[in-house]
Amino acid sequence: MTNKEKAFAFAARSHMLDLRGNFKYGKANINCSLGCDQMEDQPHILSCPAINAQTETNDYNDIYGNDPIKVQAITKKLMKRFSEFKATVHRQTQPSAAATSNDNDIIDIINVA
Numbered sequence: 728m729t730n731k732e733k734a735f736a737f738a739a740r741s742h743m744l745d746l747r748g749n750f751k752y753g754k755a756n757i758n759c760s761l762g763c764d765q766m767e768d769q770p771h772i773l774s775c776p777a778i779n780a781q782t783e784t785n786d787y788n789d790i791y792g793n794d795p796i797k798v799q800a801i802t803k804k805l806m807k808r809f810s811e812f813k814a815t816v817h818r819q820t821q822p823s824a825a826a827t828s829n830d831n832d833i834i835d836i837i838n839v840a
Contacts, residue, residue: 728799735809736802739790744769744809760816772808778815 728736742749747757748768759767761777770787789797790805 728795728802732799732802732806735806736790736798739769739802739805742769744772745813746772761812769805772812773804775808775812778808778811 738744746767746769747754747760748766748771751757757766759765759771759775759777761775763771763775763777765771765775773787786797786801787805789801792798
């Protein structure tokens with residue numbers, strides 16, 4: 728495993744991924760940020776229908792196992808799903824201030840001689 732995968736596996740094993748279900752204190756709503764009616768936790772990331780995840784959640788517990796091959800496999804799956812989840816949650820729905828305006832706008836050009 729790479730150092731990045733090892734750090735991610737450690738964070739996942741200690742429930743430190745940035746998900747509502749991992750940090751419940753002070754939150755009224757811990758359901759999925761993508762509109763699911765399920766709690767937003769690490770096993771849910773593997774099967775969240777909002778990101779078209781089709782992975783079985785029964786292999787999630789491999790993250791806590793002693794078999795390095797299983798730990799590596801579930802770490803890679805979880806890393807991929809977590810990055811897809813975060814990209815979907817933080818996707819901008821409105822254009823930013825730096826975005827260009829409508830292409831149909833008419834621009835008046837004044838020639839100064």
